[in-house]
Amino acid sequence: MAIKVQVPTPMREAAGGNAEVAVAGATVKDALADLVRQYPALQSKLFDGGKVRPYVNIFVNDEDIRYLDELDTAVQDGVTVALIPAVAGG
Amino acid sequence: MSDISPETNPLDRYSRQMRFPGMGKAGQQKLLASRVTLCGCGALGTVLANVLVRAGVGFIRVVDRDFVEPSNLQRQVLFDESDVADNLPKAEAAATKMRQINSTVTVEPVVADIDRTNIEDLTRDADLILDGSDNFEVRYLINDVAVKHGKPWVYGGAVGSQGMSMTILPGETPCLRCVFEAAPNPGDVGTCETAGVLAPTVNIVASYQATEALKILSGNLAAVNRELLTLDVWENTNRRVKVAPLKGRKGECPCCAKRQFEWLDGAHGTQTTTLCGRNAVQVSHRAANRLDFDQLAATLRASGAVTFNKFLLKFNVEEKGDPFEFTVFPDGRAIIKGTSEPDRARTLYAKYVGH
Incomplete structure (x- = not known):
């Protein structure tokens, strides 16, 4: 079992068309580094100068990492990391 | 009963x-x-x-x-x-x-x-x-x-x-x-x-x-x-x-914690908006008076086709082979179809509608 990262629709093209990517790592930061290592095109979609873009929220099992330990939030196999950007249209 | x-x-x-x-x-x-x-x-x-x-x-x-x-x-x-x-x-x-x-x-x-x-x-x-x-x-x-x-x-x-x-x-x-x-x-x-x-x-x-x-x-x-x-x-x-x-x-929330209302105060926001779902830009311009469509239509007919009712005026024009459609509202606002570039829209607005 690995950590599952759920990739939102606007970022899927940069993730090889995948809705979910299996990654490894002890923290959210490590997990995302592994994600970007597998799909380098995601770097600029997710980050702006080392910081997560302000309209992308990261949830670990439905909890926002901003009230956990931010990018240092611990993750383990079986955990789901969801990347959830704001939805614009309407 | x-x-x-x-x-x-x-x-x-x-x-x-x-x-x-x-x-x-x-x-x-x-x-x-x-x-x-x-x-x-x-x-x-x-x-x-x-x-x-x-x-x-x-x-x-x-x-x-x-x-x-x-x-x-x-x-x-x-x-x-x-x-x-x-x-x-x-x-x-x-x-x-x-x-x-x-x-x-x-x-x-x-x-x-x-x-x-x-x-x-x-x-x-x-x-x-x-x-x-x-x-x-x-x-x-x-x-x-x-x-x-x-x-x-x-x-x-x-x-x-x-x-x-x-x-x-x-x-x-x-x-x-x-x-x-x-x-x-x-x-x-x-x-x-x-x-x-x-x-x-x-x-x-x-x-x-x-x-x-x-x-x-x-x-x-x-x-x-x-x-x-x-x-x-x-x-x-x-x-x-x-x-x-x-x-x-x-x-640290600028809005609800610090009560800095940056969008309301005008620190954010623009005069042009690219419209979702269309190759169009809205140009906002607050006219001092409501536009006189009769007069505007008379001016624009020299450059292209114009129709209007009391709510809006439509104007079609071609520039360098590109067709544009203007929809102008009485308050001076316009939606310009045919471009998604704010700068080009601003230029077109200034050229035909004014200001």
Whole structure:
């Protein structure tokens, strides 16, 4: 079992068309580094100068990492990391 | 006279709604006495307007800057082909339908672009603000004005098969900026133009929003959803994520913690807006006086085809082989089709409309 990262629709093209990517790592930061290592095109979609873009929220099992330990939030196999950007249209 | 006909008992039309335990007669009477400003009357907005007017919300102000187009009819439930043929502004077309549905409540259409200069006037007397817009500029403006004046509002967004909604009760729940610190740049997240949109996506999101509105207006605050709802109707996902601990973001939220209303104060926001779903840019210009369409049409006929009614003027022109269509409103605002570049739109506006 690995950590599952759920990739939102606007970022899927940069993730090889995948809705979910299996990654490894002890923290959210490590997990995302592994994600970007597998799909380098995601770097600029997710980050702006080392910081997560302000309209992308990261949830670990439905909890926002901003009230956990931010990018240092611990993750383990079986955990789901969801990347959830704001939805614009309407 | 034992019969109670609909004419003699105006509450009869709401009998099924009142029978629902959460609503009851007391809840219904609160709805009838309540006032809502609906910001935007497109896909989300028409669904919201439809539910609210049928439910008996006593006063509904519908604000929209746009007019009805053929590509709206796939999902914007209050409009039909005759509205397109008549070139009607969405707010006016919606108000006509809403009055046919329920003549016992008050509907106030406002054909205007929501910006920092008018949003406080448009929402001052409202108990609730509903987001029927298609862009984050309006949503952050709503968030500023709602937090500043302590009014609840309900965010909704829909692109493709994905939707999102969140209810903001200022002082009680996180505000939009607690959860999404800044607006995405155009192109960074999907738009109606790049990703398309399915009618059920907007219907479902707006129906969640409308339910939140009914809870708030009927005094059922305990029933309000305090989580961020995100769903995808194509991928069969529907989840609620916890956002309550983000409230005030440890005192750093510029809006609800520091009370800096940056969108309302004009630190953010622009004079041009690229419109979702179309190769078009809106140029906002506040004319000192309302435009004289007779005079403008006479000037523009030298360059291209012009038609107008009392709500809008259409002007088609070709430049360097590129066709452009201007839709000009009496307040000086224009939507320029044929470009998605704000600078080019500003130039075209200055060239043909003036200033």
